[in-house]
Amino acid sequence: MNEMIRMENVNKSYFMGEESLHVLKDISLTVEKGDYLTILGPSGSGKSTLMNILGCMDTSDSGIYQFNDIELNKCTNKELSWFRNQKIGFIFQKYNLIPQYTAMQNIIMPLLIRGITRNEAVKKADKIVSLVGLSDRIMHKPNELSGGQQQRVAIARALITEPSLLLADEPTGSLDSATGKDILALFKKLNNNGNTIIVISHNNQVAKQSKRIISILDGKLIE
Template sequence: MNNIITLKDVNKSYSIGENSLHVLKDINFTVEKGDFIAILGASGSGKSTLMNIIGCMDTTDTGEYFIEDIAIHQCDDNELAKVRNSNIGFIFQKYHLIPQYNILQNVMMPLLIRGMSRNEAMKIAKENLRRVGLEDRIEHRPNELSGGQQQRVAIARALVTKPALLLADEPTGALDSTTGREILSLFKELNKAGNTIIMITHDANVAKESNKILYLDDGILSK
């Protein structure tokens, strides 16, 4: 079995005053190696909560969650942090680049945090910036780049650790339609190269660029 992600009967609720809000309801799905899946839902459908659980930034109330052979639902905070750093590459709507660093330094950062030598980290960072078409901009800082270029930097940063999963949260949400299409084309190229991708979006036109769409409505996930 080539499952990268397995969720079994996952539930999540939050307390609001004296009330309990049931946000995710018996979520079941698997992601196989090489999948490109979009999770499509409106605001308030539970998308952010599901993304936070998949990304090991939040935990389930009940149910099981596996990344490859790691039982995430049994992990403590330190183990979750290790999984986030090693198994998942995050791509956010707002890029989250460090403004005082140039883009090469931004992309090197996850590798340096892991303890990799500076020379080796630089080599891998340059290679991935070349993959996203920015090898000629490595000395530029984020504010010297367009939104689409900043998102490409964020994608390169997500790729450097060779994660099992790329998790993209509204990756075109801050971009104009033309630039958004360019980023989606890049995702398709990365998927063809073997990267497994989950993309969270509220936009049906974005979702249809994936290979499979799952629909999240009022905490219930369906095909």
């Protein structure tokens, strides 16, 4: 395995009026290509802020964030936006699907935005749809799908751009426990296929499915 992500002494503070809130404190972290780790922490621990920095949706105040030899802490907002769209696949607790689109339309949307033809996009999606176990539901709209099926659509959409990293925020948080187990089994399968996955969660049972668990508490990491 080789190093994909390296964080060194990353700090992040927010100002609440006159008060400064130190959310991340000297975070150092490495992630290898093909890794599957969970960042585990309670509400208010700093895990969402860390996810936003990992996902290039926010930047640190100090420290180094290197991804595939690119120092992201030195990038402009435009460069971060490009990097986020090219390299990271996001999976959210609430799925974030477009309600008026079918499952297939939701899945291929990122490719169409990149200018890939619809025929090419559908051909690419067909493989992923069968990988995530959705083949018989692709013409349904989100409101015609169960929570687990909607999350599979969201996972397929994240995978279609072949991202370097899958970043999942509480991916089973809106699901019952049996469906949650199915989604975590799918993550394991994706990881076995070579996908690098970081899950952000407060749930020990979710964390136990990954290869590594890193706890975050009061803005500090404990491996």
